[in-house]
Amino acid sequence: MSGFLGEFLGTMVLIVFGVGCGAGMSLKGSYAQKSNWTFVALAWGLAVTFGVYVAAAFGTQGHLNPAVTIGFAAFGFFPWKDVPGYLLGQFAGAFVGAVIVIIQYYPHFKAAKTAEDGNSVGIFATGPAIPNPLFNFLSETIATFFFIFSLLNLGNFTTGLKPLIVGLLIVVVGQTLGGTTGFAINPARDFAPRLAYAILPVPNKGGANWGYAWVPICGPIAGGLLAAGLQSLLV
Structure with missing residues (x-):
């Protein structure tokens, strides 16, 4: 279970x-809605930045992402013995984070009676701008490939200002490659909040779109392995 606490937090x-950004810009009555x-x-870039800082403070490498952990481990950049603790911490941390956002925005969920009011799984998880399973999968694979390939060439990205660089990397991935699927690029970031939305008593909620959920799991893992x-091969 080495690494669980840092990756969880x-x-x-x-x-x-x-996810708080998603709730703030989507839910009826929020000042950030426009x-x-x-x-x-x-917001997601800065979220990653501060997540990496917190994880590093508790002694982990700040992966926060199963695609990073599995891809690194598969090619010798990370020890397999630490993978279980990292993965469990990532999924559990993502679930608890989603629960906190539900509590934070609970009155807004109650005020948002329909999906038109912003109350949808899109606050918690990604979805395709144009549904096409093959190309949605390829989009997540490509975006994650460039994210993790860049990450691998940053060295130890938990020190100094490097977490900010990682956050800027997330920003550029989102701005350039994220418009197709919402750039999950992280199975834990998508699956655990989607699960929280599905099983917890969120007022007026709709469906969790489980038919799409395999894409933001499999695409990022494929991209991480390729990167x-x-x-x-190059180093």
Whole structure:
């Protein structure tokens, strides 16, 4: 279970800030409701930045993302013995982070009677702008590939200002490649908040779109493996 606490707390911070951004810009009555895609990308980028700082303070490498952990481990950039603790921390932290956002915005969920009022799974999880399973999968694979390939060339990204650089990397991925699927690029970030929305008593909620849920799980893992595989060939 090495690494559980740091990855749990770091991923929780990531999801509170990131999903909180989704709730703030979507739910009826929120002051942030008129925000745009730049707002989303910046919020998620800063969410990752502070999540990495928190995780590093508790002694982990600040992956916060199963696609990073699995891709790194598959090609020798991270020890397999630490993978279970990291993965459990990431999924558990993402779930708890989503619960915190539900509590924070509970009156707004009650006020948002329909999806038109912003009350949908899109606050918690991603979905395609144009549904096409093959190309949605490829979009997540490509976005995650460039995220993790860049990450691998930052060295130790938990020190100094490097977490801010990671956050800016998230921003540029979101601004350039995220418009197709909402740039999950992280199975824990998508699955655990989607699960929280599905099983918890969120007022006036709709469906969780489980038919799409495999894409933001499998696409990022494929992208992470491809990025780490290429890196292992080049270094």
